[in-house]
Amino acid sequence: MVGNNPKEDILTSCKATAMIYNDAQKKWLHCASNGPAKVQLLFSPDTQTYRIVGRQIQDHEVVLNHSISKGIKYNQATPTFHQWRDQSCVYGLNFSSKIDAQEFGSTMMKILENVNGSPSNPSSHMIMNGGATLPSSSTMTNNN
Template identity: 30%
Template sequence: MASELEGRNGSGSGNVSANCLVRVRAQVMVRDDSTGGWVPMGGGGLSQVSVRKRLTLIHNDDPHGTQGSHAGPSAPGAGGSNCASYTTDYQIYGKRLTDQFVVLSCAISKDFTYNKVMPTFHHWKSGDNKFGLTFQTSSDAKAFDKAIHSAIDDLFDRMYYHCGMRKQATY
């Protein structure tokens, strides 16, 4: 059973909390494989694009405290009668500024590939979908790139932790 967590964005939708890592303005693009080019998504127009970290609280109702006791510090009450843990995911979310129409909602998952092609144009592939952003400024592009890499690093760190592996730093 999941409980709602309040997010900084105040969306209050569903059983998740969404924390915004970055919020920038950009034109959302989609790859048109038939022409080999990039076209504006959802009719075009400038959008507010964010990278969001979503936490979902999961309650493990176990009266004997036998499940979830290994969850560690990310699970308040671990080892007690009502164990809880969190799942974390990241999402790229875009709303067109003129009418607040959602033009982009893309999960950052293990098959996510991100490319910084030019200072103000970045694109990525997630599953069979290919999206791109044309940023208004290079500082917006840099901030977005930093947030994407932070999300990817966090997801890989969690994957290593859950697999019982230690990530080794390379210098």
């Protein structure tokens, strides 16, 4: 089940409208027509991987299921709109509040530090974030 894996930790959860940039039309398009989604940043301790998962609040349709991997570019474009780019697409989240945006952005930046850090044993040291744990990037980079 997408986003409900009991083996994944929820690092943060917020309400936002998920969007994707259509390069041909040069505009942002909603990923779904049913309003905002519950968007979560998830961590799998078993595989040491991260995902962004979004489900429509109204009908639980999955609108985002995106692995967070090395090389993703993340930008906090405005206080309530963040975007990220992988090799093929640009995605965006229009947050319902600045607080949600700040928490999501802060957690995402920590994830990207870990993902882009030097390879080592990421489970050796952890930092707390909203009740879940993230591998510590400072520990990862100091274990060369």
